[in-house]
Amino acid sequence: MGPLVGRKFEGGYKFSPFTVRTTNLAFRFSKEAAGAGAIGSNISAVWVRGRGFETLIGGVLQGRKKFTSGIKGASMLCKMLIWRLAQKVAAAEGVEGIGGEQYGLVKLGVKMTARNEAKEVTRKVLGGWVRNGGDDFAMQE
Numbered sequence: 001m002g003p004l005v006g007r008k009f010e011g012g013y014k015f016s017p018f019t020v021r022t023t024n025l026a027f028r029f030s031k032e033a034a035g036a037g038a039i040g041s042n043i044s045a046v047w048v049r050g051r052g053f054e055t056l057i058g059g060v061l062q063g064r065k066k067f068t069s070g071i072k073g074a075s076m077l078c079k080m081l082i083w084r085l086a087q088k089v090a091a092a093e094g095v096e097g098i099g100g101e102q103y104g105l106v107k108l109g110v111k112m113t114a115r116n117e118a119k120e121v122t123r124k125v126l127g128g129w130v131r132n133g134g135d136d137f138a139m140q141e
Contacts (some may be wrong), residue, residue, distance in 0.1 A: 043056070
């Protein structure tokens with residue numbers, strides 16, 4: 001990340017150097033502290049103020065099948081529902097340009113030019129970064 005130190009991009013984007021520090025303290029619920037019988041789990045309990053709670057198993061809402069279409073099987077934390085909320089907030093605030101657009105088109109749009117430039121330069125510095133595709137979807141009821 002050295003080549004990015006001190007570099008500033010349009011839109012206020014910049015790399016902020018950081019230091020990784022270690023400790024000898026054991027996390028109360030770590031495998032070491034819990035003993036040899038401790039195992040990981042793919043179950044998550046989620047609570048969001050004003051929205052309630054849900055249980056995710058392997059990232060999927062408990063009781064739903066993976067890839068269930070629409071919002072029926074979606075967690076309140078999924079990109080599609082967060083994007084829908086962002087659209088509602090934008091509409092309430094009078095921000096134009098993200099109404100019915102697809103998520104991926106907005107990410108590549110003119111309003112994201114500075115962000116995308118900063119990301120592209122960072123990808124080149126990191127080298128070998130594999131882009132995560134396939135996160136485009138249309139916002140339909």
